[in-house]
Amino acid sequence: MASSFCSSISMQAPISAKTTRFSLQKPVSIFNNRKTNLSFSLHRRSMPARLAVSCAVKQETVEKVSEIVKKQLSLTDDQKVTAGTKFTELGADSLDTVEIVMGLEEEFGITMAEERAKEIATVQQAAELIEELVQEKTA
């Protein structure tokens, strides 16, 4: 299952400092059974361009969040955690959620506003909020 949705692609030509950014309005599944080809025609430049793809949520973030959740809830190996897993389905109560939030804040060096933190119900949502906050921090 393709679990990465990319909402923006940036192409950077190695010599020129200009970046051409293609942003897609809707999330598009680009990696589809490894069959999809990406082709872009650059009218003005003839030198090779490096393609950098940034996805809405990095798999790495999802994995880190899952690790923290697993540790906090002391999950067994047969309790699988995926992006769509709800914390409540794993038996997390409110105190667990708060400890998870603290764990995420420590891991990623961010602070979550309480109202936002309390809206997080799944691993995916946590990862989205984290990346948003990390981006704001480095912007």
Add this chain to the structure above:
Amino acid sequence: MQRSFSIELPSLVPLQLPSRMETHLWYVVPEEVKSKSLLKQYSQLLSPSENDKVLRMRGDELQKNALLARTLVRTTIARYQTNNVVDPRTLMFKKNMYGKPEVDWQNYKNCNNPPLHFNISHTDSLIACGVTVHVPVGIDVEDKERKIKHDVLALAERFYSTDEVKFLSTIPDPEVQRKEFIKLWTLKEAYVKALGKGFSAAPFNTFTIQSKAGTTGGYSLCKEKTKTCNGEWKFGLLELADSHYAAICIEDDQASGGAVSVDIAS
């Protein structure tokens, strides 16, 4: 084949309603429920969507606890319908506009249904349901021995009010400090649940709950910003089954003073 549809549970023992300032607290210890056939019967009491939710829980223990929680709520509320015999399966529930569950009485033609309020709380090892009449109620239970994975004071500084942090930081023994943190947690959770307006209506750091001077077991609620304390919310904190703290919070618009009186049964 008809047999599989009949419930062979003993008929529910009816209950007297709590009085106005009384909270009834019912609880079940999941570990003590071992019979698989009993659990199967319980699942027949649940609505299809409740059973779906139970099955979505990741793990057998979690599914069992979710099942017991819904069973506790349905059977407890059904027992208070002393005028009519209410089948727990027919009870319907809805959520208020903030998501707090409440009984939906639309099913019943008899409009003399008591204005029952309830609230549940569960941990791995205990599930509790508090019931009141006329007034909103919130309850929260926590295992006394629950390990806090972070530094207790760091958690408090992040989430509690300044006065509560002050109180906790004066406690020298880390064990006692951890226990007081948990007691405070249950009291604060109980308040937010009684309020029923969602967590963002009363973030933990906007209010302080502290022991009321000159009372045994009385607590008062004060606003962090203004430091004003009103008597509108009553608290009770007790130990259940020697293993859990349980906090109860009810709204008392008559502000009659005094602590909450609690009847406990399992």
